[in-house]
Amino acid sequence: MSGHERLYRALLHAYPAEYREVYAEPMIQLLRDRVRDECGGVRSFSMWGHLGWDLVRTALSERTETTMASFKTGWWRYSAGFIALAMAFLGIGNGTTDDGGPLYGRVLGAVGASLAALVIVAGLTVRRRNPRRGSMMIAFGVLPGVGLLVFFWFPPVGAIGVLAMFTAIAAFNDASRQRRVRSEPEPGTG
């Protein structure tokens, strides 16, 4: 393997994994061909200048496309992550601020919100191995966040409540879909 190829192979990590899986080898083959025909002295610099610009431009475009596609189908997972952060922040913030209310209420609120946030984070992790269980955990973790709807008079917090409601619906819906997928027999086996 030449130095050119080693360097290009390393740079290809700028592309999303799914893209690399299919196109990394043909792209490296194309580089080999170009090195064979174009390399030597100043021409190497010119070739690498062209390759570098091509890589930056197209890797960015592929990354954006992959992220957008993943966001389209899994927006609620991003939203659940945001709600977990918001609940932990609001819960702990409220727990440590003396607003004249009873201490046990503030502590209970902080612990509850932190636990719900932890359930969401655990659900997001578990979902990679067990999608149905992960989605159920996310849905139940997000549910307390719907309670933030009572703060409708304070729009940023009330909006998180609305988001939590839609996220919980999407997570329950995904868990139910995963259940159907698992219970459907494999073609030819039923």
Place this chain on the structure above:
Amino acid sequence: MAKTSSDPHDLLPLPGAQLHVLLALADGEKHGYAVMREVEQMTDGEVTMGPGTLYGAIKRMLSAGLVEETDERPDPEMDDERRRYYRTTGFGARVLSAETERLERLVQTARAKTQHRLDPRLGGVT
């Protein structure tokens, strides 16, 4: 992956990279480097497609059903088995033809407008 449209006009105007790849493949199947070279020749060296541009275009064209991968080798003895060859599909040929017609109409309009502007007898600039 299956194509998502059956009307060639739905894909027009074609992005530049896809048009160049379709033109390069119009006279037979080629591998990536051959496509790159053909595009360079067609454009008198003005367009050199990098690997990312080329395979990004091919990825989208495969998904739109404009090109397909082929196992046939023009000269198997002279070639590396690992190379991937691509050829235009029937749908790809129809899209290329529709895009060519669109460009022809555009060039005619552009010629008419610039001639009118340059010809003093027609009230254009001198």
